[in-house]
Amino acid sequence: MSGLVVERATPLCQLQDAGRFGVRHLGVTQGGALDWVAMGWANWLLGNPLGAPVVEVALGGLRLVCQRDACLALAGADLQARLDDQPLAPWRHFAVRRGQVLDFIGPRLGARTYLAAPGGFLAPAVLGSCATVVREGLGGLAGGGRPLQAGDTLDWRGAAPVAREMPAALRPDLAAPARLDLVVGAQIGGFDSRSLFDAFNADWTLDTRGDRMGVRLQGPVLDYRGEGLVSEGIPPGAVQVPPDGQPFVLLNDRQTIGGYPRLGALTLLAQARLAQCVPGERLRLRARDADSAQREHRRYLERWRQV
Amino acid sequence: MNPRIEVVAMDALMLRLFDRIEEDNLPWLLAARQRIVEAFGAALLDLVPSYTTLMLHYDVTRLDLAEARRRLAAALDGLRVPEDDGGARHTLPVWYDPRVGPELTRLAERGGLEPADVIRLHSERDYRVFALGFAPGFAFMGLVDPRLAAPRLDTPRQRVAAGSVGIAERQTAAYPLVSPGGWNLIGRTPARLFDRQRDGYSLLRPGDRVRFEAIDHATFLRLGGDDTPLAPTGRAAA
Numbered sequence: 001m002s003g004l005v006v007e008r009a010t011p012l013c014q015l016q017d018a019g020r021f022g023v024r025h026l027g028v029t030q031g032g033a034l035d036w037v038a039m040g041w042a043n044w045l046l047g048n049p050l051g052a053p054v055v056e057v058a059l060g061g062l063r064l065v066c067q068r069d070a071c072l073a074l075a076g077a078d079l080q081a082r083l084d085d086q087p088l089a090p091w092r093h094f095a096v097r098r099g100q101v102l103d104f105i106g107p108r109l110g111a112r113t114y115l116a117a118p119g120g121f122l123a124p125a126v127l128g129s130c131a132t133v134v135r136e137g138l139g140g141l142a143g144g145g146r147p148l149q150a151g152d153t154l155d156w157r158g159a160a161p162v163a164r165e166m167p168a169a170l171r172p173d174l175a176a177p178a179r180l181d182l183v184v185g186a187q188i189g190g191f192d193s194r195s196l197f198d199a200f201n202a203d204w205t206l207d208t209r210g211d212r213m214g215v216r217l218q219g220p221v222l223d224y225r226g227e228g229l230v231s232e233g234i235p236p237g238a239v240q241v242p243p244d245g246q247p248f249v250l251l252n253d254r255q256t257i258g259g260y261p262r263l264g265a266l267t268l269l270a271q272a273r274l275a276q277c278v279p280g281e282r283l284r285l286r287a288r289d290a291d292s293a294q295r296e297h298r299r300y301l302e303r304w305r306q307v
Numbered sequence: 308m309n310p311r312i313e314v315v316a317m318d319a320l321m322l323r324l325f326d327r328i329e330e331d332n333l334p335w336l337l338a339a340r341q342r343i344v345e346a347f348g349a350a351l352l353d354l355v356p357s358y359t360t361l362m363l364h365y366d367v368t369r370l371d372l373a374e375a376r377r378r379l380a381a382a383l384d385g386l387r388v389p390e391d392d393g394g395a396r397h398t399l400p401v402w403y404d405p406r407v408g409p410e411l412t413r414l415a416e417r418g419g420l421e422p423a424d425v426i427r428l429h430s431e432r433d434y435r436v437f438a439l440g441f442a443p444g445f446a447f448m449g450l451v452d453p454r455l456a457a458p459r460l461d462t463p464r465q466r467v468a469a470g471s472v473g474i475a476e477r478q479t480a481a482y483p484l485v486s487p488g489g490w491n492l493i494g495r496t497p498a499r500l501f502d503r504q505r506d507g508y509s510l511l512r513p514g515d516r517v518r519f520e521a522i523d524h525a526t527f528l529r530l531g532g533d534d535t536p537l538a539p540t541g542r543a544a545a
Binding site: 021022023024025026027028030126127135136137138143183185186230231232233234235236237238255256257258262264265267268288290291293294297298301 | 313314315316317318319321326327328352353354355356357358359360361362364367368371372373438439440441442443444445446484486501503508509512513
């Protein structure tokens with residue numbers, strides 16, 4: 001007996017986990033949940049490993065029919081989720097009964113939400129991960145990179161979860177303006193001083209052109225005058241500046257190597273926050289050194305152990 | 308060689324070994340890669356080699372920046388290149404034909420050559436795999452004879468068939484999967500370049516040596532090749 005049947009989905013409703021590692025030298029990208037913080041909380045609420053397979057729902061458009069009684073969890077964006085007629089708030093677990101319909105209407109706050117199930121959703125590990133990467137034909141329910149679609153059935157590993165409550169104070173504040181920390185890169189000296197001032201003092205607007213590979217920021221034109229680059233590995237969260245001067249933030253499904261100059265790379269927490277920005281949203285970049293970013297990151301992970 | 312270590316992200320370092328693309332870079336990059344894998348162990352999430360660099364993505368819950376730098380410096384200490392750098396050898400059969408390699412004729416004209424010369428020049432030397440990227444199993448190889456060098460297409464094709472063999476500047480590659488692409492196509496290989504069911508997944512790996520071997524249409528089909536022709540310009544979709 002299955003757990004959930006997909007009645008309606010969009011190409012942005014995908015099985016994801018912590019991503020695919022150790023294969024990037026073969027040209028295989030990282031993949032994985034764009035908001036790893038929300039994925040972590042969704043799993044934590046059920047006592048799952050933090051990187052267990054979840055459903056990533058971007059902007060809504062998903063409808064699931066429950067096939068049996070269960071306890072599920074939701075964390076991330078408020079996509080106006082409903083269980084039958086009852087609104088479902090994120091950052092908590094909830095009980096479902098056989099026959100109930102779970103609907104994600106559309107974004108009210110944030111862009112992506114994560115649905116977790118006891119023990120994690122079942123999906124074959126492909127190159128070590130079930131992360132769906134459409135472009136590469138890897139991951140997902142059948143392993144071939146297909147997003148969820150009507151008629152798919154989802155099931156999970158465990159039976160009775162260890163349901164936990166998340167202190168409200170720990171919920172990421174998605175209503176606050178996004179301030180994204182960026183570790184400056186080695187090519188920073190190739191940008192003219194005006195561009196550097198603008199990069200960290202201007203308001204940036206998230207462009208509508210964007211996907212899981214990367215998103216474009218609209219704002220002042222950044223002028224790179226340094227030398228051209230030989231293609232090299234692209235770090236996670238890299239902020240590239242192509243010749244048109246509009247920065248492009250590379251996300252989990254980015255290509256593995258590339259040759260555009262980089263302003264730097266967003267921290268892991270900033271990458272998670274960016275994943276919750278919707279097109280048209282304003283954001284700021286803030287310079288940060290790698291050491292303090294690492295310390296902050298470790299402190300964040302401590303929450304999941306201590307709460 | 309003048310190794311430099313750059314912080315490129317809170318969880319990544321770039322080891323810059325060279326400034327320019329040279330075939331002689333490869334043994335050094337491979338030797339450094341081996342040392343780094345040993346020095347970092349489970350703390351290494353990924354190591355991405357490219358023409359002049361190695362990018363290390365490490366686990367910040369296991370190592371802080373200072374420790375990652377220390378290990379990297381130690382790994383490079385006294386680095387030597389072994390006699391045999393261990394790259395595997397491959398022969399890739401290719402059906403060179405305008406039906407599946409629409410730029411074969413144009414490359415010949417550009418270089419003042421006959422199509423048969425293009426085939427001979429492309430298949431008579433060993434290439435080394437500099438890096439994989441763009442798509443799973445897509446190997447950037449070089450260097451091709453200067454007479455074959457040609458810029459990428461002005462308008463990339465929306466759909467390049469799997470197995471298509473192409474040239475861009477002085478590099479050559481074969482497309483593992485159907486994808487968009489802007490390289491000049493001269494033929495098609497029936498070889499399976501990327502297979503997630505296969506041990507090791509990618510047929511080609513950084514440092515491998517590759518030679519192309521011209522085969523006829525019948526052999527191409529017998530080896531499982533798909534001879535569906537490609538549109539000659541970049542504008543036509545599949």
